[in-house]
Amino acid sequence: MSGRPSAQEPPAASRVGTERLVFADVLRTALVAMVIVHHAAQAYGPTGGTWPVEDPAQSEWFRPFYTVNAAIGLGLLFLLAGYFVPASCDRKGSGCFLRERWARIGVPMVFFALVVHLPLVYLYVDRPPLGEFTGALYESGWQGLYMHLWFLAHLLLYSAVYVGWRSLSGRFAGAGPPRRAWPPPDHAAVAGFVVGLALVTWVVRWWYPVDEWVPLLFVVPAEPAHLPQYVSLFTLGVMACRGDWLRRIPDRTGALWLGVGLFSAAAMYLLQGLAPELYVDLVAPGGFTGGSLVRSTWETLICVGLGVGLIVLCRRLFNRPGRLLAAMADASYAAYILHVVIVVVLQLLILSPPLPAVVKFALVAAGGVGLSFGVGHLSRGVPGLKVVLGTAPETPHRLRSLRPKG
Incomplete structure (x- = not known):
């Protein structure tokens, strides 16, 4: 996306994994908080999917909130996760890297899917016959089983694919892992990526509209409508590590694309909120239509614009460590894993009071963020809980400063 790769890494790339990027911590923490807030709103508006709680208090203004969040939040988390994978794999070696990935990602995912989510979903759907229940889970892409932890399943899969690619590349090259350093993207490269991602997303949505889930490789939940974004941003994160993009991307590039992202997001809010009928006429969740192309392009502009812009903005504003x-x-990783149970409980607790949807949302969002991060922080001191949450102390050779956060 940024032109011809250089043969060697720039000196700055050697710092990845040995120095804490405070602004990356800020951005990752803010994105996890945004995911919690997004789910806090699920009970109070037209989500387009399913949610365990449906409150009588509803507001149409949450519709653009869902759309904008879905366009940027998890995609940028995938990019940040991919950014720290190459250096981690370099330090540990492929085998150790995958074992630690499984301990940090696989163990919590399997534990919560089978021990927490499965019984709750089975009771929620009124205990149907097991065969019928399992078939329904499969047809819905295992969404009821994984819930929000599908993100962890994808991280584990992408990490394994990366290790396999390194192994094959090194074998064909007759040397160690590839060391290409990609320079930071300029405006033309970012614009080209927007066009390419929008077109690929549009083509995928000919067959798989938004909110349709499938069992990828039979066991991993996937929403194909957003899969091009997740895969490409994780891949860009890997490339960004070698070129040290997070530190080197120019401020001017970030400022321009932040403006593009903010304008696109604001337009989404205004059109969906003030003229929902016109929005429905202009866009479509999928199909071989102009409306689907408009939505695919619009979401991509929000994703890429805010993605590039927020990285540079956080780098400029937040670069001093604090306790x-x-x-x-x-605590952000544990907060992500735990937050759905906390949010649903809070939504149930205020289900009866006749409060406006916005008030209920504000209460659940504030409580959900505070409790999720608070419990996540306290969990680091509980031996058994550290294992099932993937927050156990790292091995001595693994540097604490820039470890992947899932």
Whole structure:
């Protein structure tokens, strides 16, 4: 996406994994908080999917909120996760890297899917016959089983694919892992990526519209409509590591694309909120239509614009470590895993009071973020809980400063 790769890494790339990027901690923590807030709103508006709680208090203004969040949040988390994978794999070696990935990602995912989610979903759907229940889970892409932890399944899969690619590339090259350093993208490269991602997303949505889930490789939940974004941003994160993009991308590039992202997001809010009928006429969730192309392009502009812009903005504003920030960053992974149970409980607790949807949302969002990060922080001191949450102390050779956060 950024032109011809150089033969050697720039000196800055050697710092990846040996120095804490405070602004990356801030951005990752903010994105996890945004995911929690997104789910806090699920009970109070037209989500397009399913949610365990449906409150009588509803507001149409949450519709653009869902759309904008879905366009940027998890995609940028995939990019940040991919950014720290190459250096981690370099330090540990492929075998150790995959074992630690499984301990950190696979163990919590399997535990919560089978021990927590499965019984809850089975009871929620009124205990149907097991064969019928399992078939329904499969047809819905295992979404009821994994819930939000499908993100972890994808991280594990992408990490394994990366290790396999390194192994094959090194074998064909007759040397160690590839060391290409890609220079930071300029405006033309970012614009080209927007066009390419929008077109690929549009083509995928000819067959798989938004909110349709399938069992990828039979066991991993996937929403194909957003899969091009997730895969490409994880891949760009890997490339960004070699070129040290997070530190080197120019401020001017970030400023321009932040403006593009903010304008696109604001337009989404205004059109969906003030003229929902016109929005429905202009866009479509899928199919071989102009409306689907408009939505695919619009979402891509939000994703790429805010993605590039927020990285540079956080780098400019947040580059000093602090105890609170470090504690929240360290708790962010556990907060992501735990937050759905916390949010659903809070939504149920205020189900009866006749409060406006916005008030209920604000209460659940504030409580969900505070409790999720608080419990995540406290969990680091509980031996058994550290294992099932993937927050156990790392092996001595693994540097704490820039470890992947899932």
